[in-house]
Structures are given as structure tokens and as C-alpha cells.
Amino acid sequence: MNRFVTVAIPALALLLAGCASSGPTRVAQAPVVSQPAVVAQPLVPTTAQTVQQARLTTSIANGFVDPAALNLMTAKDSSEANSAQFYALQFGRPGAPRQWAGDKGTTGSVAVGPYVRVNNLDCRDFTHSVKISGADYVRKGTACREQNGNWNVVQGAA
Template sequence: MMKFHIVISLLAVVVLAGCSTTSAPKSNGGSTLSKLTGGSKQAATTGVLAALGNGLIGNNPSLDASDRKRALQAEYQALEYSPAGKTVEWKNSSGSHSGEVVAAQPYQVGSQNCRQYTHTVRIDGTPQSARGTACRNEDGSWTPLT
């Protein structure tokens, strides 16, 4: 009878262990935030932003590579972290180019989270706005819908 109780107790421990959770997030080589902000994983930053392509700003010849990166980082920040309607701003070092991204409420398409968003870019004070939609990939990157 004692063996029966031990076996049942061990079985209960095994079953309950399968139901436990941890509060630590899954890691895939660095947090999404460190990927975005250029933490120690520069290649990962490129991967998360690369999924956005040229984003809503397109391949505007008035923006240099640094401006594009700031703009894409703002798009990613708005899509991944910002509450609906909150503005994420960016500005180049000279202040001649800037922008703001505003994402709407997330919604589900199948198993993916998607968001509509607006990106307004100011080049020498002249605003240009574009609207689009992007869906979140399993790796944390966002892909614009075309």
C-alpha cells in the first residue's frame, strides 16, 4: 500500500510539473527591445527592421540611410509597443527630417496580430503622410501588407 501512495505522489508531481509556468520570457538570443535599439546583437536589429522593408516611407531619396533606420525604428516601436493612438517620434541629428508614427488598435487575422498605422514624415518642414497595415510574425518582426 505504501508503494502505491509513493507512485501516486510521484505521478501527481510529474503531472503538476507539466502545468507549471515561469514568469521569464522566452529568449531567442536577445530581447526585441535590445534588437531594436542596437544592443549587442546588431544583426538581430537588422533582421527585425528588415522585415518592414522600406516601411511606409518608401525609398524616399531625400532620406539617407540613418534617417530611414530612425523612421523604421519608430514604425517598429509603434507597432510592437505603443498603445493605440500614441505617437512615436523620430528626428535626424540636424533636425531637418523628422516624423511620427501612430498605430491603431491591434486586431487578429487568423493567428496573427495586425495593426493599421500612419507615418508622417517631415522633410525640411514639408509633411508627407502614408497609411498602411502590418502583421506581426512569430519572431517579433512586422511585415507590411501590400
């Protein structure tokens, strides 16, 4: 009898295992709820968007450079100074001047202070120095970034 039980139990187990796997296998799946597509929009414009918008109207002729120097500057000088002024205001570290060079030895630098929030606008103090034919021209002031991204001088001093 003991021998019969030893052989019968494993044979019965194999028989039952064969029966269980002979039919089609069905797996129950829980219902899937699809999520609505969410498009992530940045809260602030990207750097490329900000640069493109602000460069359209940021101009050193609007009080960023001493008017006496502005009258002596060439188109290349103005372009280089304008670019340096914009990038210093937009991305510059406080106290780290941004240098520029134009035609015929004309050079300049723009230094900015930290961002200060005034009337819900980002503002920065700036110092724009221009050197033309050995003469130095310095313009200091405060510029604020308007809601459209453009920088405008709100206070200037020679």
C-alpha cells in the same frame, strides 16, 4: 497519610519524568517524495528576445514610409524612423504617436491602432508621417507580426 500522599505524588511524577527523558530521543519522520525539477519556460518570448529578432528584418524600406520620402532620407533618418516604427508597432498605445528626429531637421511620427487578430497573426494599422525640408509625406497601412516576430506591411496606401 494525607501528608504522605501530598509528598509522594509529586515525587513519583518527578521520578517518572526523569526516566522518560534519560534515553535517546527518536522522532519518526514520514517519507519524503522529491519533486522532479521543473524549469519554467515562458510561453511567449521576452521583450528582449522579441526586439532582437524583429529588428533584424523590420525595415521602413518595406512599405512603412512613402517611397518619395525614403529617397530623401539619410542613413540616420532611416535608422531613427525604423526604430520608431518598430517600437510603435510592438509596444505603442493606440493613438499615441511615437516621435523621431533625424539629420538636418528631418522629423517624423508613427501612430498605431489597436491590435487586431487576423489569420492567427497580430496586426495593427499605422500612420507614418515624415517631414523633410518643409514637405510632408504620409504613409498609412496595416502591418502584421509574423510567427518569427517580424513586422511586415500587408496593406499599404499613400
